[in-house]
Amino acid sequence: MARFHDLTVTDIQKTIRDAVVVTLKPETAEAGAFDFTQGQYLTFRHDFDGEELRRSYSICAGKDDGVLQVGIKRVDGGAFSTWANEDLKVGDTLQAMSPMGTFHTPLDPGAARQYLGFAGGSGITPVLSILKTVLAREPKSAFTLVYANKGVNTIMFREELEDLKNLYMGRLNIIHVLETDAQEIDLFTGLVTEEKCGELFRHWIDIEAVDTAFICGPEPMMLGIAAALRAHGLEDGQIKFELFASAQPGRLKRRVVSKDAADSANQTAAAITLDGATQTVTMGKDSTILDAALQNAMDAPYACKAGVCSTCRCRVLEGEVEMVANHALEDYEVEKGYVLSCQSYPLTDRVVVDYDQ
Amino acid sequence: MSEEMRIEDYLAKGGVLSNPANVPPRYRAELLKLMASFVDSELAGAAGFADIINQGPGIKERIAAARIVLEKTDHADRVLRIMGEFGADTARYANHHPWTARLARDADIGATRGEHDMRLAVFNYPLTGWADAVMMNLLMGRAVGVQMADFALVSYQPLAEAFRAIAPVEARHAELAEEGVARLIAAGETETLTDSLSYWWPRVAASFGQMSSPKTESLKAMGLRHASNAELKARWEAEAGQVLGRLGLSAPA
Incomplete structure (x- = not known):
């Protein structure tokens, strides 16, 4: 945990x-x-x-x-x-x-490797960590960085990168590609696309010598670069990705607790959304949300049915449920209305849950 | 960078995700299910095989069986650790279920999974002895090999990397089984092996799931699957058929 x-x-x-x-x-x-x-x-x-x-x-x-x-x-x-x-x-x-993530390859002080890094905007942060470390710990390795930004004034760590170039003379090569600012060489203006990579590999980067490529940037840029790398013979195991999607979930709205939650027998009307479709089912209050979905031929996700693995997580948007066991969700998720559907029994006569959120 | 792209489109175009922070909810669910299915199968497979170790006819066989148990448990651990990054309680998970539990030998469950875990249906059947275990391991080892080739392309990078590391070790398990079958044939056990072959062949075949699964398309769009169930099964039939041919056996019609 x-x-x-x-x-x-x-x-x-x-x-x-x-x-x-x-x-x-x-x-x-x-x-x-x-x-x-x-x-x-x-x-x-x-x-x-x-x-x-x-x-x-x-x-x-x-x-x-x-x-x-x-x-x-x-x-x-x-x-x-x-x-x-x-x-x-x-x-x-x-x-x-504690630090997490697998965006790295093992270091070997005796190795003479050729690394190629692509960074888009703030995607430079992990790539900078990698290039500083490999240049310091693998004295025979070299690093080429292709760094994409909007313009000169949005380049993070510009001066630090210049200093590193001087420190590791001949082992660190940096190509700045700027979306809007014109540069002396036309190729270095615009977006880093599959075509642009192809041209870089023709004249500026010896792609056949590359051992490992690191890519961190927005989605379309990563796709284009990966396609170009594969087309030039790199295997999947040689391409390392890190995506911090702009799509990190935004601020979530609080769930609504409906006012007319009076008790009517032991039945609940549950509106369950899965894969964009909503089905309203009548279920007993002694049944879990997951079982109700499964019994109504919905392909709801689950694995352990013991509140341990979190596969069956869904979000309660309306009404209340009681989660009898929870070994996987954290307090902040529970506060946002997330429940383990395999452990959740409805308390109100109407509940609205969503597996798509 | 001003480019915007929906994460679903990114995945459909072959994009790769790298940490729990940016996986969409439905992707998260299907990814966890895939991982749970693998972990449960490895744990159940290892637990079933552990009981067989002492039935090995010699030290070498027992070492091979013990090694398979060790390594399959290690593979479960590797993938369970990735589930842990999504919040799964890994310590509790390993013990929440009796992995040695099996149904009767003649139970007929098709591709249905049990109520309480996600192991492939085939791991719900009991082994009857050493030769039976080796034959099951040979056929299932080949099936795992076929599945591993697809799994190694999965769009969640930490899992793809785990599978790439696991694949050669699992491949070795299938080789050990092939050597084991060869030794049993030399020892005159062909008849027992043939019985086991006809028992396990359809059950391993069923582990590839329904031949026309509407699910496959949505999993493909998320980059969690690449080949269809039918394609994987056909690949296994061809590869396992070849191995049996090498051993002088043949697949049941």
């Missing part, structure tokens, strides 16, 4: 107008819980007006930087990122889980 630890904010730096780099220090006794692998992310939680939000941000520090740092870019309408950019101060306490 998820466990959160306290971290103290020791520094906040603006890297561009709407992004900050936050340095964090774990409690001394818990430092081991934050021994990260390059490319991993931290999941934070914070309470906004009584509602808990969780957001994941990649660690941008390298293994040898001696600090724990994440980059947080403000997203329009994003409660957490706006708060981190505008209100967070040095000395504040943040709560985060």
Whole structure:
């Protein structure tokens, strides 16, 4: 189960107008819980007006930087990122889980590998962690970074990357691709698409020598790059992805508890939504929501039927249910109305549940 | 970057997801189901095989069987850990169900799963002895190989990576079974093996599910499946048929 630890904010730096780099220090006794692998992310939680939000941000520090740092870019309408950019101060306490994620490959000090990284906008954060770490720990390896941004003034870590280029002369190659700002070379203007990659692989990047590619950016960019890499002979095992979708769920509305929840016998009318279709079924109050759905030929998801695995999770939008066992959902999910349908019995005469939320 | 794309479209175009934070709810459910099915099958398979270890005719056979039990349990652990990142209580999960439980040998459940776990139907049947276990392991090992090839392409990257690591070890289990069958044939056990073959062949075949499943299309759109049940089953029939041919046996008609 998820466990959160306290971290103290020791520094906040603006890297561009709407992004900050936050340095964090774990409690001394818990430092081991934050021994990260390059490319991993931290999941934070914070309470906004009584509602808990969780957001994941990649660690941008390298293994040898001696600090724990994440980059947080403000997203329009994003409660957490706006708060981190505008209100967070040095000395504040943040709560985060131990680092997670598999966006990395094992290091080998004796290896002479060719890495290729693609980053779009704030997707640079885990890629920066990886490139700093491999350049420091694999002295014979080289890294090429293709870094896509809107314009010059939205490039996160621009100066730090220049410094790294000087530090690792000849081993770090950076190609900036800018969507709107014109550059000397036409190829470096526009979006990083499959075609653009094809052209880069013709003249600028020796794709046949590449051992591993890392991609972190928005969905269409990742698809285009992955297609180009596969077309040039890379296997799936050589391509590592990290997607922090713009689609991280937004703020959720509270569930409605209907007023006319008077008792009428032991029957409940349950409106169950699954795969976009809603079916209203009459069920006994001694039956679980999951069983009611299954008995009515709905292909509701489940696995353990013991409240352990969370496969059957759904959201109660109206009415009330009693969840008799819960070993998988956390308090903040329960507060938002999520229940394990295999353990949930209706209490009100009408309930509305949704498996699609 | 100003490009916007719905996550469903991203998946339908072959996109890959990498952590629990950005999986849509229905994807989450189907992914957990897929993982639970794998974990339950491995745990039930290992538990059933554990009882057979001591029936191995020699030390080498017992080592092979013990190794299979160890490695299948390890594979369950690897995938269960990924379920844990979605909130599953991994310690409780491993013990919430008696994995050794089996139905009667002549129960006829087709492809139906049990009420309380997601193991493939075939793992609900009991093994009758060493030769029976080796034959079951040979046929199921080949089925796992076919399924693994599809699983390795799954759109949830941490799981795809786990399956890529698991696949060669599972392939080795099928090879051990083939060596085991060869030894049993040399020892004159062909008749027992043929009986087991006709018992397990249709049951392993049924583990590929219904031949026209409306579910497959939606799973394909999410990148959780690539081939259809019928395609996977046909692949298994061809591959298992070849192995049996090498051993001088043939698949039941």
